[in-house]
Amino acid sequence: MVKAKASRNLKICCGVTVILIVMVFIILALTLFKPKNPEITVHPQGLENIGFDLRVSNVSTINSTVAMVVTVNNRNYGSFNFKNATGFINYRGDVVAMVPIQQSLVPPRREFNISTAADFTVERLIMNTTFWADVLSGSVNFSADATLHGKVTMFNVFKFHASAHSSCDISIFVLTRNIQSICKTKIKL
Structure with missing residues (x-):
């Protein structure tokens, strides 16, 4: 009993x-x-290699490279290992630049910097009827989108497939050659 x-x-x-x-x-x-959405900040390093080529046929081409450091503030307790990706920069609905993003591991609860550059071939900008008006007004506004696919690892034990989508509003100020960006990011498990 x-x-x-x-x-x-x-x-x-x-x-x-x-x-x-x-x-x-x-x-x-x-x-x-x-899961908390990571905070992403784009730190452009300024406009480099800006060149104008006015041809006899009145067709202008502008090539410009914008070097940038993208800071990812991972506020989560899991690391994020993502694959190579490409970001797209749009001007009034037209893709005007692509930004290569190399695969990386973003550690948990830390900031991580990614160096990259956006190579603009701006012939599409020139074709847009509002481009020169924006240049003359002093600022040109863009939007950028990127989706990163990878895995989240927590405590080196639990692994989940995840994707992080980031969208940014970018303003380039022509006279000062300064760039301002505001980004929003959402993570899906």
Whole structure:
């Protein structure tokens, strides 16, 4: 009788312990480990290699390279290992530049810098009827989109497929050659 009672008490104790551990993991998953959208900031290094070529046929071409450092602030407890990707820069609906993004590992709860450059072939800009009006007004506005596909790893044990989509509004100020960007990022598991 004593053994049966002790066995019953042990089972109850183990059951309550398992329930408590499961509740702690659920609470942590819904609060502390809940995925947070990373903060991305584009730090353009200025306009480089800007050149104008006015041809006899009145066709102008402008080639410009914008070097940039993209800072990713990973606020999550998991690292994000993403594959090579390409970002696209748009001007009023037309793709005017592509930005290569090399695969990297973004460590958990840290900032990580990615160096890249956007090579503009601006013939599409010139074809747009509003481009020169924007240049004369002093600023040209762009939008940029990039989606990074990869894996999130938590505690070197749990691995999840994830993608992070980033969209930025970029303003280039012609006279000062300064660039301002505002980015929004969303992560999906």
